[in-house]
Amino acid sequence: MLSRLHRAEALNGDDLAALLDNAPGQAAKAILSAAKQGLLDAQTLLGQLLLDGRGIERDPALAVTWFRIAARQGHAMAHNMLGRCLEHGWGIEVDLALAAQHYRKAAEAGLDWGQYNLANLLATGRGVLRDPPQAFALYLRAAAQGHAKSMNLVGRCYEDGQAVLRDVALAHDWYRRSAEAGDFRGQFSHACVLAEQGQTEAAVTWLKRALQHGNLNFLRVARHSLQQAEHLELRHLAGDFFQRAAELGDDSDRALYAAL
Template structure:
């Protein structure tokens, strides 16, 4: 599965803001017009804002349709996003083998995100036969192409010895590279290594960076890890993670914050690596 991968930005809200300045509703109307005229980039971007509900009513099924139209015109990221829709059941039935097929096709076009997503299926055996060695090879290819999330996972493979010999130095190096490249999970992993080495000030810096960029699922896991950290300085940050999760999440996250703020006699444990 050796392909020449390139670094490509995902079609996320931040990229849309940078590339399409203006009022969201105006941008949505412009994209719709361009998409109807057959412009694949506009079709892909329209699919993304429909998926996110940015400037337009959220419609995952229609997003899936536009991703498919753009993919048929050779748009690699649209094909990758079609794979994501199929993997997660966004806008229709879940189809893991179909997701794998679209990831492979986008990967053949050199898309690092597709390699990362296909590696995730290989690592978990969803839609394809489980193959950790092949997953690692793809993560490494994407990481070497500059994909920040893959860098973090390469670090994890080396740390845990998944299909490769344990190599703590390689793990540290890849976590650091992921952190510097802006991945919030990589920043958290890097911080954990620094904390264990006693470099608490640097660890706290990266934990604050991860807090700013982290999504809700990450915050929910990270807040527990920090709350159970051996170091008091790290436990103090758990409150900020709980607060941010409560802002982004639901009533369960609000209750978790209230429970955390209540007096507790929990025994602290080491921060997971």
């Protein structure tokens, strides 16, 4: 397996995922070797490992270097990840305008993540002129490729009438598709629709799925929303969201949970 990692076609798939899970240090060494040989996928993957500190010492600045190397040769995901670093200040100073440029290159190459990230900037006017219609078009392009987070935001645009005629039924359908594709925000949106329709049991099922994978910011917002829910079953779930946020969060989250 390690020798196969020196070939580009072995840098994706179940074998690599298993090796990263079971022997991350060995996998990182093999990926580093492949990156030094000029394999663009390996260079980009190495950057991601350096960002996460997975199998190798965490070094965001060095991750940026590897993303740049691959991006200069047109690698779409490297452009996207370089944009992420520039947007969030990972290993480099925040530069939203430059982040947008890299997202655009990834988006123009057809990468769903690039389309999604550029759309987020266009929707909010961060680093670029605000352009909701273009943002919606990009969300829709990414959603057509199966991008779950974009599906949820397409639904949000239809529900709110942002850059598109309001269509609640279509919004609900996009929420369902996002939920089924595994996005925790889509699962929450779909659960809210089900609750409004009186399908409380199904709503609880989707909320529990969202709870398992949601990040801290989502958990904080969701727990507050659930506290205000009409149905008792949903209000009870707020405690589970509190607990999960306490596990992932800081002292303030733990203090809030302890006060319940």
